[in-house]
Amino acid sequence: MMKKIYALMVVSYLLWGQGLWAEGLIAKYVKEDLSKLNLEALFWKEVTPETIQLIAQPMVAPRPQKTLTEKLWVQVVHNGEWMAFRFKWKDKEKSEAGPLGKFSDAVAIQFPVKEKEVPPIFMGAKDSPVHILHWRAQYQKDKEKGFQTMKDIYPNMNMDMYPLEFANQYSHDEMLKKITEEQREVFVSGKSAGNPQSFQKIKGVDEMMAEGFGSSSVIENTRAEAQGIWQKKGKEGEWVVQISRPLALEGGSILKAGQKSFMAFAVWQGGEGEVGCRKSVTMTWVPLIIEDKK
Amino acid sequence: MATVKNWQLDRQMDYPYEEHRPKKQWAIVFDLNKCIGCQTCSLACKTTWTSGKGQEYMFWNNVETKPWGSYPLAWDVRVLEKLGYQHWDKNKPYSGKTVFEAADPAEKAVHFNPQDEDWMYPNRGEDDCTGNVSGGKYLTLPHDNWFFYLPRTCAHCTYPACLAACPRKAIYKREEDGIVLIDQSRCKGYQECVRACPYKKSMYNPYTRVSEKCVGCYPAVEEGKQPMCVQNCIGKIRIMGFINPPWNAREDNPVDYLVHKKELALPYYPQLGLEPNIYYVPPIHANREYLIQMFGPKVEEVIENYKKIKNDPITQGLLVLMGSTDNIIHRFKVSEGSAYAFDEKGDQIVRVPVTEPLFIRTPWDEKLGVIRNNTP
Numbered sequence: 001m002m003k004k005i006y007a008l009m010v011v012s013y014l015l016w017g018q019g020l021w022a023e024g025l026i027a028k029y030v031k032e033d034l035s036k037l038n039l040e041a042l043f044w045k046e047v048t049p050e051t052i053q054l055i056a057q058p059m060v061a062p063r064p065q066k067t068l069t070e071k072l073w074v075q076v077v078h079n080g081e082w083m084a085f086r087f088k089w090k091d092k093e094k095s096e097a098g099p100l101g102k103f104s105d106a107v108a109i110q111f112p113v114k115e116k117e118v119p120p121i122f123m124g125a126k127d128s129p130v131h132i133l134h135w136r137a138q139y140q141k142d143k144e145k146g147f148q149t150m151k152d153i154y155p156n157m158n159m160d161m162y163p164l165e166f167a168n169q170y171s172h173d174e175m176l177k178k179i180t181e182e183q184r185e186v187f188v189s190g191k192s193a194g195n196p197q198s199f200q201k202i203k204g205v206d207e208m209m210a211e212g213f214g215s216s217s218v219i220e221n222t223r224a225e226a227q228g229i230w231q232k233k234g235k236e237g238e239w240v241v242q243i244s245r246p247l248a249l250e251g252g253s254i255l256k257a258g259q260k261s262f263m264a265f266a267v268w269q270g271g272e273g274e275v276g277c278r279k280s281v282t283m284t285w286v287p288l289i290i291e292d293k294k
Numbered sequence: 295m296a297t298v299k300n301w302q303l304d305r306q307m308d309y310p311y312e313e314h315r316p317k318k319q320w321a322i323v324f325d326l327n328k329c330i331g332c333q334t335c336s337l338a339c340k341t342t343w344t345s346g347k348g349q350e351y352m353f354w355n356n357v358e359t360k361p362w363g364s365y366p367l368a369w370d371v372r373v374l375e376k377l378g379y380q381h382w383d384k385n386k387p388y389s390g391k392t393v394f395e396a397a398d399p400a401e402k403a404v405h406f407n408p409q410d411e412d413w414m415y416p417n418r419g420e421d422d423c424t425g426n427v428s429g430g431k432y433l434t435l436p437h438d439n440w441f442f443y444l445p446r447t448c449a450h451c452t453y454p455a456c457l458a459a460c461p462r463k464a465i466y467k468r469e470e471d472g473i474v475l476i477d478q479s480r481c482k483g484y485q486e487c488v489r490a491c492p493y494k495k496s497m498y499n500p501y502t503r504v505s506e507k508c509v510g511c512y513p514a515v516e517e518g519k520q521p522m523c524v525q526n527c528i529g530k531i532r533i534m535g536f537i538n539p540p541w542n543a544r545e546d547n548p549v550d551y552l553v554h555k556k557e558l559a560l561p562y563y564p565q566l567g568l569e570p571n572i573y574y575v576p577p578i579h580a581n582r583e584y585l586i587q588m589f590g591p592k593v594e595e596v597i598e599n600y601k602k603i604k605n606d607p608i609t610q611g612l613l614v615l616m617g618s619t620d621n622i623i624h625r626f627k628v629s630e631g632s633a634y635a636f637d638e639k640g641d642q643i644v645r646v647p648v649t650e651p652l653f654i655r656t657p658w659d660e661k662l663g664v665i666r667n668n669t670p
Contacts, residue, residue: 061399062459150348188348192478275486
C-alpha cells in the first residue's frame with residue numbers, strides 16, 4: 001500500500017515538475033569576482049530566485065516520513081571562471097550537530113560528470129558518477145570557529161586525562177612532553193583511519209563523487225567555497241547559503257559558458273532528525289543553462 | 295527483503311540481506327548467577343578501547359542492574375514498547391514480529407533514537423532491588439524481591455540491525471569470525487546504526503563524528519585469545535568461543551555444549567530477531583515473567599537444567615574451565631575428575647580439577663607448636 005502511494009506521489013511529482021522546469025535555471029553572466037563569498041552582493045538582487053519543489057526522499061529506507069522542506073529558492077550566476085549559487089529555504093531552527101543524536105542543517109547540489117550523459121538522479125549509478133557539493137552548518141562552524149573539540153561541544157564537561165595527554169607544565173617527564181599530536185591520535189579511530197569526517201572542514205563545504213546511494217566519497221582539497229547564514233523571520237527562520245565553484249572542477253564536473261548542464265538538489269533539516277538518506281530532494285534533473293559571456 | 299533462517303525463533307524471518315553465516319561465529323556465554331556487578335569487565339574494555347576523545351561516556355561493555363538499570367536510559371523498555379505486544383508460545387516458533395518485520399516501510403527496523411542525556415548515566419539504577427525486604431519476609435526461589443546484574447557487550451548478531459540500517463554499507467560482518475565492525479574510514483556519522491540497534495550497542499563519537507562499537511577484541515581473537523572483558527572477569531562468569539547453528543552443533547565445543555547440547559544458556563531478547571550471539575545462563579532467583587520477556591519461553595526449562603548440574607560432572611568441568619584460561623577454547627573434555635581445554639589446533643591449553651582437593655587446616659600447628667589464626 002505504502003509503495004503504491006509513493007509511486008503515485010512520484011508520478012504526479014514528475015508530471016508536474018517536468019512542466020515547471022522544462023526551461024531550467026539560467027546561470028546569469030556577471031562580471032563580479034565570484035570566488036569571494038558575498039551573500040548580500042548587489043548582483044543577487046538582479047537575479048530572480050527560481051522555486052524548486054522538493055519531496056521527501058522516497059527511494060531507499062531509512063527515509064523521512066514527510067517532506068520537511070518543500071521549497072528551495074535558487075539563484076545562479078557565473079563569470080566565465082566561477083559559478084555561484086545562492087540558496088534559501090525555511091528552517092525554524094539553526095542546527096549545527098555536535099552532541100549525540102543531533103544533526104546538521106545542510107544543502108547539496110549534484111552535477112552529472114560525463115558529458116552528454118545524465119546519470120540516475122539518485123546519486124548516480126555504477127559507471128555513471130555524479131559530482132556533489134555538500135554544505136553543512138556543522139562544517140561552516142568548523143570553518144568559522146575551528147574543529148569542534150569535546151570542550152566546545154560540551155562546555156561543562158570535565159575529564160581527568162586522555163591517553164598521552166597527562167604531561168603538563170609541572171611534569172618532569174621529558175618523554176611525555178615530546179609526544180606529538182599524531183601519536184595521540186592513534187587513540188582517535190576516525191582520525192587514525194583518515195576519515196574526512198574527523199578533520200576540520202576548512203571550506204565549510206565538501207566536494208564528493210558518488211556512484212549510487214551511500215557511495216559518496218570526499219575529494220580532498222576542494223576548490224569550492226561556501227558561506228551560510230541563518231536568520232530569524234518572525235516565528236519562522238530561514239537559511240541563506242552561497243556555494244561557489246570554479247566552472248571547471250577537474251576530476252568532477254566541467255561546466256562551460258554557453259552550454260547546458262543539469263543539477264539536482266537536496267536539503268536536510270538537522271533539527272528534525274534529517275541526516276543521510278533522510279532528506280528532501282528534487283526528483284528530476286533541473287536543466288542548467290549557462291549564459292554565454294557578453 | 296530476503297527470507298532467512300533464525301534458529302533462535304525456530305522460523306524463517308525477513309531481513310534486508312540474504313542469509314550468509316560466517317565460517318565461525320564469535321559468541322560469549324555469561325552465567326548470570328555468578329555476576330557480582332564489579333564492573334571489572336567494563337573497565338578492562340574501557341582502558342583497552344574507549345579512553346580517547348569523544349568516548350568519555352562510551353561503554354562498549356557495561357553491566358546494568360536489572361530490572362531498573364539501563365544504559366542508555368531505558369533502552370530495553372523503549373525498544374519493547376516500540377515493538378508492541380508480541381506472542382510466543384512455549385515449544386513453538388515465535389509467532390510475533392521481529393524488529394525487521396514490524397518496521398514501517400520507511401525504516402529498516404523498529405527503533406528509537408536515544409538522545410544525548412540518555413547516555414549520561416552509565417550505571418543508573420545500580421543495585422536497586424524491585425522492592426524492600428521488610429519484616430517477616432524470608433527467601434524463596436524465585437525471590438519476591440530481586441535484582442540481577444546483566445553484563446552486556448555487542449552481540450555480533452547473525453542479523454545485525456546496525457548493518458541493515460547503514461545507508462553507506464559501512465558496517466560489515468567478518469567472514470572469519472562473525473565479528474561486526476564499523477569501517478572507521480567510511481562511516482559518515484549518520485547514526486542510523488545507533489537508532490537501529492535495539493540493544494543500543496552502536497555509539498556515536500561526537501569528536502570524530504563517526505559511530506563506533508564493540509570490536510569483539512578482534513586483534514586478541516585473531517591471536518586465539520578471548521576478549522579483554524572475558525579475560526579480566528574476576529567472577530569467572532564468562533566464556534568466549536565460537537557457536538555453531540544447532541544443525542552443526544558440536545558436543546565438545548564449549549559454547550555449543552552450553553547453548554545447544556545442555557540448553558543452559560539463552561540469547562537475550564531473541565524476539566527482536568537479530569539472532570544475537572551473547573548467551574546468558576538465567577538467574578534462578580529472578581521473577582520468571584521478567585526472565586521470559588528477556589530470554590524467551592524456554593527459561594523455566596533452562597533453569598531446571600541448571601539445577602541439575604550438581605549431578606553432572608561434565609558440565610561442572612566446563613564451568614570450571616570458564617575463567618581458567620585467556621585462550622579461546624575450541625574443544626573441551628572432562629575425564630577422571632579433570633577438565634581439559636584445547637585450542638584450534640587441538641593442543642591442550644589447560645587442565646583444571648573439576649573439584650579442588652580439600653585440605654583441612656587444623657587450628658593447632660604441631661610443627662611450630664602454635665595456634666593458627668587468620669590474622670595476617
